[in-house]
Amino acid sequence: MELNKYSKIITKKGSQPAAQAMLHAIGLKKEDFNKPFIGIASTGYEGNPCNMHLNELSIEIKNKIDKDQAVPLIFNTIGISDGISMGTNGMKYSLPSRDIIADSIESVVNGMSYDSLISVVGCDKNMPGALMAMIRLNRPSILVYGGTIAAGCYKGKKLDVVSAFEAWGEKVSGKLSNKDYDEIISNACPGPGACGGMYTANTMSSAIEAMGMALPYNSSNPAISRDKLNEKETISKSIINLIKKDIKPSDIITKKSIENAVRLITLLGGSTNAVLHILAICKTANIDFNIDDFQKISEETPFLANLKPSGKYLMEDLHNIGGIPSVMKFMLQNNMLHNDCMTVTGKTIEENLKTIESINFDQDIIRPLDNPIKSSGHIRILYGNIASEGSVAKITGKEGLIFKGNAKVFNSENEANHAIKSNKILKGDVIVIRYEGPKGGPGMPEMLKPTSAIMGAGLGNDVALITDGRFSGGTHGFVVGHISPEAAEGGLISLIEDGDEIIIDAVKNEINVNVSQEKLDLRKKSWIKPDLKFKSGILYKYSKLVSSASKGCVTD
Numbered sequence: 001m002e003l004n005k006y007s008k009i010i011t012k013k014g015s016q017p018a019a020q021a022m023l024h025a026i027g028l029k030k031e032d033f034n035k036p037f038i039g040i041a042s043t044g045y046e047g048n049p050c051n052m053h054l055n056e057l058s059i060e061i062k063n064k065i066d067k068d069q070a071v072p073l074i075f076n077t078i079g080i081s082d083g084i085s086m087g088t089n090g091m092k093y094s095l096p097s098r099d100i101i102a103d104s105i106e107s108v109v110n111g112m113s114y115d116s117l118i119s120v121v122g123c124d125k126n127m128p129g130a131l132m133a134m135i136r137l138n139r140p141s142i143l144v145y146g147g148t149i150a151a152g153c154y155k156g157k158k159l160d161v162v163s164a165f166e167a168w169g170e171k172v173s174g175k176l177s178n179k180d181y182d183e184i185i186s187n188a189c190p191g192p193g194a195c196g197g198m199y200t201a202n203t204m205s206s207a208i209e210a211m212g213m214a215l216p217y218n219s220s221n222p223a224i225s226r227d228k229l230n231e232k233e234t235i236s237k238s239i240i241n242l243i244k245k246d247i248k249p250s251d252i253i254t255k256k257s258i259e260n261a262v263r264l265i266t267l268l269g270g271s272t273n274a275v276l277h278i279l280a281i282c283k284t285a286n287i288d289f290n291i292d293d294f295q296k297i298s299e300e301t302p303f304l305a306n307l308k309p310s311g312k313y314l315m316e317d318l319h320n321i322g323g324i325p326s327v328m329k330f331m332l333q334n335n336m337l338h339n340d341c342m343t344v345t346g347k348t349i350e351e352n353l354k355t356i357e358s359i360n361f362d363q364d365i366i367r368p369l370d371n372p373i374k375s376s377g378h379i380r381i382l383y384g385n386i387a388s389e390g391s392v393a394k395i396t397g398k399e400g401l402i403f404k405g406n407a408k409v410f411n412s413e414n415e416a417n418h419a420i421k422s423n424k425i426l427k428g429d430v431i432v433i434r435y436e437g438p439k440g441g442p443g444m445p446e447m448l449k450p451t452s453a454i455m456g457a458g459l460g461n462d463v464a465l466i467t468d469g470r471f472s473g474g475t476h477g478f479v480v481g482h483i484s485p486e487a488a489e490g491g492l493i494s495l496i497e498d499g500d501e502i503i504i505d506a507v508k509n510e511i512n513v514n515v516s517q518e519k520l521d522l523r524k525k526s527w528i529k530p531d532l533k534f535k536s537g538i539l540y541k542y543s544k545l546v547s548s549a550s551k552g553c554v555t556d
Contacts, residue, residue: 001244001246003035003036003070003115003243003244004034004035004036004037004115005115006037006113006114006115006139007033007036007037007071007113007114007115009113010023010113011023011032011033011034011037012033012034020033026073028071032071035069035070035071036069036070036071036115036116036243037070037071037072037073037112037113037114037115037116038065038070038071038072038073038114038115038116038117038118038239038243039073039075039108039109039112039114039116039117039118040058040061040062040072040073040074040075040117040118040119040120041075041076041077041105041108041109041117041118041119041120041130041133042054042055042057042058042074042075042076042077042120043076043077043078043079043101043119043120043121043122043123043126043130044056044057044058044076044079044120044122045076045078045079047081047084048079048081048083048084048122048123049149049189049191049192049193049194050079050081050083050122050123050126050146050149050192050193050194050195050201051079051081051122051123051126051146052192053146053192053193053223053224054120054121054122054146055076057120057144057146057232058074058120059074060229060232061118061120061144061232061235061236062074064232064233064235064236065236065239065240066236066240069240070116070239070240070243072118073112073114075108075112077100077101077104077105077108077129078097078100078101078104079097079101079122079123079125079126080093080094080097080123080125081123082094082123082124082125082200082446082448082472083161083195086165086446086448086449086472087413087417087448087449091443091445091446092441092442092443092445092539093443093538093539094124094125094443094445094446095125095276095438095443095444095445095470095553096442096443096538096539096542096546097125097129098125098128098129098132098277098280099129099132099542099554099555099556100129100538101125101126101129101130101133102128102129102130102132102133102136102284103133104133105117105119105129105130105133105134105137106133106136106137109133109137109139110137114139115139115140115243116139116140116141116239116242116243117133117134117137117139117140117141117142118141118142118143118144118235118239119131119133119134119141119142119143119144120144120146121143121144121145121146122145122146122193122194122201123194123201124194124199124200124201124204124273127143127145127201127204127205127208127277128204128277128278128280128281130143131143131208131213131249131281132280132281132284134213134249135249135250135253135281135284135285136284137249138248138249138250139248140239140242140243140246140247140248141213141242141248141249141344142213142214142215142235142238142239142242142344143208143213143214143218144214144215144218144231144235145194145201145205145208145214145218145219146192146193146194146223146228147192147193147194147221147222147223147224147225147228148193148194148195148196148201148202148220148222148223148314148315148316148319149189149190149191149192149193149194149195149196149222149223150190150191150193150196150222150223150224150316151190151196151314151316152187152188152189152190153187154180154183154184154187155180155183158314159184159187159188160188160189160195160196160197160308160314161188161189161195161196162195162197162199162308162309162448162452162472163184163188164184164185164188164189165448165449165452165453165456166452166453166455166456167180167181167184167185167456168181168449168452168453168456169420169452169453169454169455169456169457170456170457171456172420172421172453172456172457173423173456173457173458175456175457175458176456191223191224192223192224193222193223193224194223196308196314196315196316197307197308197309197314197315198268198269198270198271198305198307198308198309198311198315199271199308199309199472200271200273200274200472202219202270202315203265203268203270203271203273203274204271204273204274204277205218205219206219206220206261206264206265206268206270206324207261207262207264207265207270207274207278208261209324210257210260210261210263210264210265210324210328210337211252211253211257211258211260211261212252212253212257212260212341212342212343212344212349213249213252213253213343213344214344215231215234215235215238215344215345216324216325216345216352216353216356217231217323217324217325218231219323219324220315220318220319220323220324220325221319221323222315222316222319225319227319238344238345238346241345241346242344242346245346247342247344247346249285250285251342252341252342252343252344253281253285253287254287254341255287255288255289256338256340256341257338257341258278258281258282258287258289259289259293259297259338260337260338260341260349261278262274262278262293262294262297263297263300263301263331263336263337264324264327264328264331266297266298266301266303266377266378266379267301267302267303267304267305267327267331267336267377268304268305268307268327269303269305269307269310269311269373269378269396270379271394271471271472272379272392272393272394272470272471272481272482273446273470273471273472274379275291275294275379275392275482276470276482276549276552276553277552278294278552279291279550279551279552279554280552280553280554281552282552283551283552283554283556284554284556291381291390291392291550292381294379294381294392295379295380295381295509297377298376298377298378298379298380298381299376299377300376300377301336301376301377302369302372302373302374302375302376302377303372303373303374303375303376303377303378303396304366304367304368304369304372304373305318305365305366305367305373306364306365306366306367306373307365310378310396311373312364313364313365317365318365318366321359321360321363321365321366322356322357322358322359322360325352325353325356326356326357326358326359327359327366328349328353328356329353329356329357329358329359330358330359330366332349332350332353333358334369337349373396374396378394378395378396379392379393379394380392380393380394380395380506380509381393381509382480382504382505382506382509382510382511383509383510383511384510384511384512385492385512385513385520386466386483386491386492386493386496386502386511386512386513387480387483387484387491387492387493387511388484388485388491388492389484389485389548389550390482390484390550391466391480391481391482391483391484391511392480392481392482392549393479393480393481393504393506393511394471394479395478395506400461400478401505401506401507402503402504402505402506402507403430403464403478403503403504404501404502404503404504405428405429405430405463405464405501405502406428406429406430406498406499406500406501406502407429407430407432407496407497407498407499407500407501407502407513408424408425408429408430408431408432408498409432409434409496409497409498410431410432410433410434411434411435412433412435412436413433413436413445413447413449413450413469415433416431416433416450416465417449417450417453419431420450420453420454420457421453423457425454425457425459425463426463427459427462427463428462428463429463429464430463430464430465430466430502430504431450431454431463431464431465431466432465432466432467432493432496432502433447433450433465433466433467433468433469434467434468434486434487434493434494434496435468435486435487435488435494435530436467436468436469437468437469437483437484437486437487437488437489437491437548437549438486438542438543438546438547438548438549438553439486439488439489439532439543439546440468440486440487440488440489440530440533440543441469441533442532442533442534442539442542442543442546443539443542444468444469444470444482444549444553445469445470446469446470446471446472447465447467447469447470447471447472447479447481448471448472450465451465451471451472451477451479454477455477460477460478461477461478463477463478464477464478464479464480464502464504465477465478465479465480466479466480466481466483466493466502466504466511467479467480467481467483468481468482468483468484468486468487468488468491468493468549469481470482470549478504480504480511481549482549482550483511483549484548484549484550485548486548486549488529488530489548490524490527490529492513492520494527495520495523495524495527496513496515497523500513500514500515501513501514501515502514532544542555
């Protein structure tokens, strides 16, 4: 079998002398033209702890690849820090960056005729973006997650990035001194690695490992650890094995492997952003999997993990009791996984887990089946007159299962943040943030700032928040996002007025405003579709192309 079936177009054809001359210029010898080319896509950049170490990691991976068997070549793509852009107009670019990452990796690998791909990723949108490119290219590929950040610490309490957001809420509500606030900010993020809880980065890395596109332990090995360093050897051998066996993403990513991923993140209490990203992954892979499938799996799967944001522990704590492989072994033993799915090791899930020990329940991080945090999953797909095409709630059970209150309506996140800061939000309110959807935002910005401020102000159990935007993986509380159709498209959320009664029911999986259809029809007659907020650039193109949240916000 030809191992260089793509690169031979430029390395072996006599009609490509300029290409070959340029390859000699980068240091290749004629004998290298017989080898497969491996593109190593790094999302490394200096401006974000999630990504600051990834260029170096990419070089280390390259140096471990056997140069007698392949030609590894590093290239870069972009990243946007969710944590840094949160609460600013920069957050509008976060979700669109997923598609830019996918497009850019696809462009380089196809444009440069690489035979294989390793993607080295960190922050939230890096992972689904890279995976979508791998699916489009369908060449032997491995996704490498840069790992989770170590915990910060202040006054004996473990900290992470969400601690900083919640500290702001405590400060503006008068519960935290300026000194303590400054110390929390200074100590929350001690170095390289992605946000430490079961937020979006760790959710997606765990899902992709369960899907089979990352090596065992890759998602739970901390960024700064001996275990992460030791991965390089396995990565280099595994990519050569995939090339030789011609194992491609289409051999690995199937409906069964998607179900494995969703079941794992349901058990772990993962981010609602996984709904958007997995829907987009399935659309790219032509897999029939929709938002109702999330609901079905959530109803069948208990929530067992005491992990932040709703729990106590971080990903590094989960790593210390066996990591994702031990959780998957437990799932396999309890008939919660499809055992025959292929993975990037060249072996099935069951073969990978053969020598792995299951979770020992002499700890407080993962509960046994007979003592769940919640007997069903935390992700709920809600329908109703507010969300005729669906919405996504993250209900861990700690918030209760039903919330009824009166609407306080805001046409932007900034308006809501100002109201929270000014102590205008009261117990029993349902905060409605609209015109922040995929088209209306545009870019469907995350709402970690207002949800964290609500928590910090001590209103987490007394206030609900609904939006056509989305939430950070660090969000917890009684929140409903991804409301579709969105306000900018004339969804009913655009017709809600201050004081309207809203009922959120996570038992019946419904979200409704208690206003007669006659009144809603009258309001609809006076509603005016807003102009796009951007007239040029990427956000203009995105708002013209993007699908609804219920379909994964895809642009193809």
